[in-house]
Amino acid sequence: MAETLSSSVTPAPMKSLAPFEAARQFIDKISKPACILVAISGGSDSTGLLFALRTVLRDAGRDGISLQAVTIDHALRPESAEEARGVAALCAKLDIPHQCRRWDAEKPPTGISAAARLARYALIGAVAEEIGADMIVVGHTLGDQQETIAMRGARSQRPDNLGLAGMADAVLYNGRHWIMRPFLYSTRQDIRDFLIGEGVSWYDDPSNDDAKYERVRTRQALPEASEILNDRSINRFELSARAAQFIENHVESFLDCLIKIRVEGLSEEAIVLRHALSVLASVIGGRRFAMAADSMDKVMAFVAQAEPGRITAGRVVFDRRKDGLYLMRENRNIASVTIRAGKTAIWDERFEITNASDNDLLVHAMGSELRAEMLGSFPASVPQGVVKRAVQAMPGTSGEGRTQMLSTLKNVEIRPLLAPYDLFLPRFDLALANSIARLFVRPAYTQPMV
Numbered sequence: 190m191a192e193t194l195s196s197s198v199t200p201a202p203m204k205s206l207a208p209f210e211a212a213r214q215f216i217d218k219i220s221k222p223a224c225i226l227v228a229i230s231g232g233s234d235s236t237g238l239l240f241a242l243r244t245v246l247r248d249a250g251r252d253g254i255s256l257q258a259v260t261i262d263h264a265l266r267p268e269s270a271e272e273a274r275g276v277a278a279l280c281a282k283l284d285i286p287h288q289c290r291r292w293d294a295e296k297p298p299t300g301i302s303a304a305a306r307l308a309r310y311a312l313i314g315a316v317a318e319e320i321g322a323d324m325i326v327v328g329h330t331l332g333d334q335q336e337t338i339a340m341r342g343a344r345s346q347r348p349d350n351l352g353l354a355g356m357a358d359a360v361l362y363n364g365r366h367w368i369m370r371p372f373l374y375s376t377r378q379d380i381r382d383f384l385i386g387e388g389v390s391w392y393d394d395p396s397n398d399d400a401k402y403e404r405v406r407t408r409q410a411l412p413e414a415s416e417i418l419n420d421r422s423i424n425r426f427e428l429s430a431r432a433a434q435f436i437e438n439h440v441e442s443f444l445d446c447l448i449k450i451r452v453e454g455l456s457e458e459a460i461v462l463r464h465a466l467s468v469l470a471s472v473i474g475g476r477r478f479a480m481a482a483d484s485m486d487k488v489m490a491f492v493a494q495a496e497p498g499r500i501t502a503g504r505v506v507f508d509r510r511k512d513g514l515y516l517m518r519e520n521r522n523i524a525s526v527t528i529r530a531g532k533t534a535i536w537d538e539r540f541e542i543t544n545a546s547d548n549d550l551l552v553h554a555m556g557s558e559l560r561a562e563m564l565g566s567f568p569a570s571v572p573q574g575v576v577k578r579a580v581q582a583m584p585g586t587s588g589e590g591r592t593q594m595l596s597t598l599k600n601v602e603i604r605p606l607l608a609p610y611d612l613f614l615p616r617f618d619l620a621l622a623n624s625i626a627r628l629f630v631r632p633a634y635t636q637p638m639v
Contacts, residue, residue, distance in 0.1 A: 205331055206374040208383045212241035213249075215326075215371040218639045222253035226322035227285075228313050229258050231276045231392040234328035237380035238372055240387055242326070243283060259316045261309045262291040265301070265396075272392045279389075288316050302402065310362055317366045324638055329356060329370045332377050336407045343407075347482060349460055354425035357615035359637050364611055367637040425617045431458075432465040433624040440469070442628045443567055444596070445540070445605040447579040448473055448516040455492055455514060463489055466516075468618075471609040472625060473516045474504035475538030479609070508575055515575045518582035525553040536584055538608050546600040555585040558592040605629045 206214075227242065229235040239258060246254055258280045262273045273289045280287035290312040297304045317325055334355045341352030360368045372380065384391060397405065439454025448469055455462065466488060467479045480488075480503035488507055491500045492514065499508045501519050508515040518539065528534045528544040528551075536542050536552050544550045555563070563583075567576045584595040584603065595601055607629065610622040614634060623633045 205376050208237055208241045208375045208380045211371050211375045212245045216245045223323040224255050226317050226325045227256055227258045228327045229260055229276055231272045232394055233381045233391040234330050236391045237384050238328040256285050257320055258285050258287040259313055260289045261312050263305050264292055314363055314366050325366050325368045326371055327368055328372055330372050330377050331374050334373055336404050339407050349463055354421045357617050359616040361614040361634055369639055428464055429618045429621040431461045433621040435461055435465045436624040445629055446583050450514045452513045469516055470503050470505045472607050473518055475608050477608050510572055517579040520581040523554040527551050539606055540584055541604040541606055543602040550586055552584050552586055555580055555583045
């Protein structure tokens with residue numbers, strides 16, 4: 190199976206866009222009244238974004254579009270609180286409503302950047318919910334994009350390394366809020382020149398020059414030219430669109446715990462099949478991130494053999510039968526969760542379970558206690574061996590002296606989760622995510638305004 194992606198579009202060098210023009214183009218695409226929440230740290234990028242958007246709105250007379258701002262104080266540096274107050278003063282001067290949120294949770298000893306990112310978006314999302322924002326905008330720049338691609342490229346230059354497309358211009362957060370990046374093709378120097386021209390100062394975060402961070406080391410190693418990396422986003426869009434069509438044509442889902450890829454679909458072009466399999470495995474296995482490339486290599490080699498058999502990778506059992514390939518959660522390392530009466534909890538990163546009863550509920554995997562009514566819930570066309578294995582990883586609870594399927598209980602609501610997309614969904618994969626949502630009888634993800 191040769192891994193190629195047919196495309197009539199050749200990746201093009203990235204071109205920069207002046208900050209004011211980037212803001213103008215962004216605003217011009219908004220056809221309805223909107224509330225934009227600007228995430229501003231006080232650095233040059235986010236400050237420039239706030240000023241550019243405000244200037245465009247003022248000059249264009251777009252009264253139906255309003256700006257509000259939010260600053261997240263991560264409480265990682267002594268001066269961060271003073272900087273947040275400075276941003277608040279700036280927003281007050283501009284007559285832009287502003288809120289500040291502080292990350293007061295205990296800081297982890299390792300992985301602080303990733304933890305801060307998750308905390309930042311959670312706090313920003315809460316403000317967006319509170320004010321009814323239609324979108325969130327952040328100040329990521331062309332330099333940030335180049336650094337991201339360079340870091341991902343340093344890990345792998347394989348054609349199936351989706352990270353080489355860089356950051357998407359829009360990401361849906363928590364299934365609710367679109368986070369937009371209007372400055373993704375603007376350089377930091379152009380933004381700073383714009384601010385200087387406006388007579389506006391900014392704060393410099395010393396961590397941006399700390400070589401202990403991979404991004405800083407990557408930035409310092411990059412050439413000065415702004416056209417050093419190719420834009421592969423079109424290829425990423427095409428791949429995801431083809432994977433979405435593949436799922437529409439060849440994939441079935443049973444009881445949110447078993448996926449079947451019909452045998453004719455297994456002859457799809459390898460890179461498309463690989464992408465679809467990777468995402469489906471993340472969903473059925475309850476994993477936010479895709480399997481490692483070497484694990485997917487083994488899966489693809491197994492599929493290419495076109496022989497009956499089973500392998501396990503990424504918490505998922507891949508079971509090849511005459512009629513197709515079945516994917517189900519491996520019945521190992523599935524933790525039990527107690528859900529208090531009236532509460533909602535996540536189980537195995539695959540299901541959101543609401544306990545509307547008056548009693549606490551212990552949720553665990555069904556395990557090997559199988560009964561006829563469970564097996565009868567699947568179509569007769571699904572092999573019994575596949576059904577038995579899939580049922581073992583379904584959510585159950587113990588009661589009345591036996592294990593019960595959770596889906597048979599009253600006052601219990603079960604919502605399947607799409608682990609790779611429910612927290613962060615890049616625009617690249619919107620069509621693909623919606624094809625999987627239909628597969629699991631979930632509502633479609635919301636469309637961005639821009």
